[in-house]
Amino acid sequence: METVILDWLNLVVRWTHVIAGIAWIGSSFFFMWLDAHLEEPAPGKDGVEGELWMVHSGGFYEVDKFQVVPSAIPRTLHWFKWEAGFTGISGVILLAIVYYLGAEAFLIDTEVADLTRLQAVGIGVGTLIVGWLAYDGLYASGFGQQNPRIADAISIVVICLIAVGLSQVFTGRAAYVHVGGLIGIVMVVNVFARIIPAQRNLIAARTAGDEPDPSLGKRAKQRSIHNNYLTLPVVFIMLSSHYPMTFGHPQGWVLLIAISVAGALVRHWFNLRNASTPALWPIPAAVVIFLITAAWASLPTIQAERAAASGEAVNFIEVRTIIDKRCIVCHAERPTYEGFEVAPKGIKFDLAADIRKNATAIKKTTIDTDTMPLGNETKMTPEERAVLGAWIRAGANVE
Numbered sequence: 277m278e279t280v281i282l283d284w285l286n287l288v289v290r291w292t293h294v295i296a297g298i299a300w301i302g303s304s305f306f307f308m309w310l311d312a313h314l315e316e317p318a319p320g321k322d323g324v325e326g327e328l329w330m331v332h333s334g335g336f337y338e339v340d341k342f343q344v345v346p347s348a349i350p351r352t353l354h355w356f357k358w359e360a361g362f363t364g365i366s367g368v369i370l371l372a373i374v375y376y377l378g379a380e381a382f383l384i385d386t387e388v389a390d391l392t393r394l395q396a397v398g399i400g401v402g403t404l405i406v407g408w409l410a411y412d413g414l415y416a417s418g419f420g421q422q423n424p425r426i427a428d429a430i431s432i433v434v435i436c437l438i439a440v441g442l443s444q445v446f447t448g449r450a451a452y453v454h455v456g457g458l459i460g461i462v463m464v465v466n467v468f469a470r471i472i473p474a475q476r477n478l479i480a481a482r483t484a485g486d487e488p489d490p491s492l493g494k495r496a497k498q499r500s501i502h503n504n505y506l507t508l509p510v511v512f513i514m515l516s517s518h519y520p521m522t523f524g525h526p527q528g529w530v531l532l533i534a535i536s537v538a539g540a541l542v543r544h545w546f547n548l549r550n551a552s553t554p555a556l557w558p559i560p561a562a563v564v565i566f567l568i569t570a571a572w573a574s575l576p577t578i579q580a581e582r583a584a585a586s587g588e589a590v591n592f593i594e595v596r597t598i599i600d601k602r603c604i605v606c607h608a609e610r611p612t613y614e615g616f617e618v619a620p621k622g623i624k625f626d627l628a629a630d631i632r633k634n635a636t637a638i639k640k641t642t643i644d645t646d647t648m649p650l651g652n653e654t655k656m657t658p659e660e661r662a663v664l665g666a667w668i669r670a671g672a673n674v675e
């Protein structure tokens with residue numbers, strides 16, 4: 277009963293999270309596009325820095341961008357913060373539902389580190405909180421203010437170390453999602469704690485007839501640039517749980533970092549274009565990094581396949597025995613593993629035909645990577661993985 281409710285809650289929260297995320301990133305891309313396409317305002321528009329016309333769904337829109345703050349603050353002013361707010365709140369709830377309530381399955385891999393649920397959740401939550409505090413402290417400090425490039429370098433090194441560190445204590449997937457979660461939290465809190473307050477301050481100063489403090493605006497801009505470069509990496513990390521070849525790789529953190537860098541480079545290409553200083557190099561650089569990473573991660577698998585291609589044929593009975601021992605508790609019409617009411621992702625191994633049908637998925641999760649059995653709950657051995665691999669390579673015959 278409890279699990280059924282949790283599954284539905286998971287669906288609703290994930291749905292909200294994705295929709296809020298689309299709205300957030302969509303509006304952020306839209307405003308960057310808007311800024312990049314402003315034109316000289318028509319004569320007579322005082323205080324206006326640029327204007328632009330758009331047509332969408334049969335309506336025509338005129339936008340004026342003001343230099344700093346308009347002299348009269350409009351009665352209704354839209355802030356664009358709840359997209360970020362809902363993405364953050366739903367993200368934290370989702371993290372708790374999947375990884376903290378389901379810690380034994382998704383967070384802890386006793387072969388990586390033998391943690392109790394409390395220890396694992398403590399490390400997860402601690403990383404998110406301490407990570408944000410360190411990031412914010414660094415950029416708010418005098419040192420960070422005066423040496424933004426050094427602060428950037430420190431941040432990148434620290435996030436890499438966090439990726440490496442978490443992969444020594446969590447399942448690959450949980451390590452990925454905590455790096456993504458930390459980046460997401462940095463982005464959301466940047467909006468609420470740094471960007472919006474700076475904007476409020478600008479308005480308050482203008483309404484009181486004072487000159488706004490330019491340093492606040494500058495700092496807000498810096499946070500907004502961070503958020504900009506983090507959008508593509510964070511979306512990759514959130515999608516990565518569908519791709520066991522990333523988080524399931526023995527050095528999964530290398531792929532995490534390399535593909536995130538490729539994403540940030542693509543963002544950089546957009547930024548250069550928007551700033552009217554277009555340059556093509558970030559795209560080939562991103563493609564090269566992506567291809568090298570993919571080749572590096574896949575070559576051993578391909579070589580192993582070739583080396584073993586001439587191996588002995590495996591009898592299906594042997595495969596059936598292994599699956600019954602290691603997988604069937606979860607992947608069955610009626611799972612017996614506590615907390616599973618239905619077969620996860622609809623993948624069942626009751627019938628020989630079910631096993632054959634899922635051979636490619638078994639290869640991805642159990643042979644090319646160790647992402648299944650989940651958290652290796654059922655203690656599958658490397659020899660058993662090799663047997664399944666040989667059977668699949670020989671054509672996955674069930675007779």
Ligand code: HEC
Nearest residue numbers: 602603606613620621623637638641642648649650653654
């Ligand atoms: C402790 C329970 C458990 C055991 C044991 C287990 N699995 Fe899974 N399996 C899961 C869960 C949960 C998921 C869904 C993961 C997710 O939500 O992405 C899953 C997903 C899968 C998928 C789909 C992956 C995808 O991303 O689409 C495959 C294939 C799979 N398991 C194969 C196996 C094989 C083969 C074994 C035995 C060697 C096995 N599993 C053992 C719980 C288990």
